């Protein structure tokens with residue numbers, strides 16, 4: 001397998017952009033997917049965010065569109081569907097960065113913001129359109145989007161697309177695209193529903209899987225603290241104050257609780273903001289940017305927006321409440337330890353959440369280590385997890401570990 005981008009038959013303008021991005025070597029998914037996609041094959045990829053999957057599809061798309069570009073060939077030639085607005089913006093940003101030396105135009109359309117600028121962008125005849133399904137259908141119905149020239153389709157985070165109830169919209173959109181096209185299908189997990197959708201869209205795809213489905217990154221240290229629900233607030237405040245947690249993402253199950261928690265932390269003198277689907281796009285971007293710049297140390301989020309959070313250097317993920325399903329746990333903790341860095345995921349688990357903890361361990365095949373040297377530890381709750389007694393007393397400090405290339409995680 002190729003170790004360098006230069007070995008992947010990428011053109012000079014793309015290699016130059018990657019050099020400027022300071023990408024030294026391709027990640028596992030990039031090594032596996034790029035040659036297949038440059039050869040024009042369909043792709044079925046099992047990959048989480050954080051694996052470099054965006055460049056894995058973006059680079060071959062840019063290269064192929066550029067190679068076959070002619071004056072006559074105008075209109076949307078590639079459609080990229082994403083489940084969330086944040087992800088759509090990030091994908092378009094990546095396309096612009098990787099394609100900065102190529103004459104390829106991109107546009108992004110998403111809900112929650114006025115249509116007018118998006119309509120203007122569509123009138124400039126982009127080659128690549130990144131879109132969330134709802135707004136795409138709206139604008140298509142109004143006659144602003146024509147998809148009959150699309151030669152390429154990417155379905156990003158297909159499992160989340162299904163979770164969010166977009167499957168009918170996606171099927172409708174796909175049914176309007178030319179049958180003769182290249183399709184790239186990405187999903188973090190491969191449930192039977194996801195596989196059915198993939199089977200209907202792909203033709204003889206190359207299959208690539210980086211790390212087994214629903215696996216957690218080896219570079220994330222996972223810890224659980226058993227605590228009564230009424231003590232969670234005090235425990236979280238204590239942890240945040242006592243440990244050097246530079247950039248912490250805290251998860252709650254509801255938007256209401258995310259806001260309440262954020263207000264409580266602010267009252268305790270901890271710089272925090274919240275991000276969830278009730279907030280406007282602008283407010284979400286603002287909170288993310290402040291978090292990225294280190295102006296706020298804690299960002300409280302709900303699961304639905306978690307996918308869009310691509311902030312490097314998240315030191316800790318705290319599950320203030322366990323998620324509703326084990327797959328969400330994998331997505332949550334995947335926000336730390338991105339691009340090979342180390343990270344710590346801490347779960348505050350009350351008596352009713354022990355069942356979920358066990359499901360998570362079953363799915364990921366990982367042992368989540370108990371931390372019991374804190375004043376709110378509940379032996380009673382810990383005992384509900386009979387098969388895994390507390391054996392170690394690790395610290396919440398980040399371990400100094402050599403950077404491990406993502407490539408090691410290939411199956």
Ligand code: AMP
Pocket residue numbers: 022023024025026027030048049050051052053054055310312338339
């Ligand atoms: P993704 O999985 O596409 O969300 O990418 C995760 C992060 O890794 C993003 O911040 C990318 O900019 C970064 N990244 C992607 N490919 C590489 C690479 N080959 N070398 C270094 N960083 C990368």
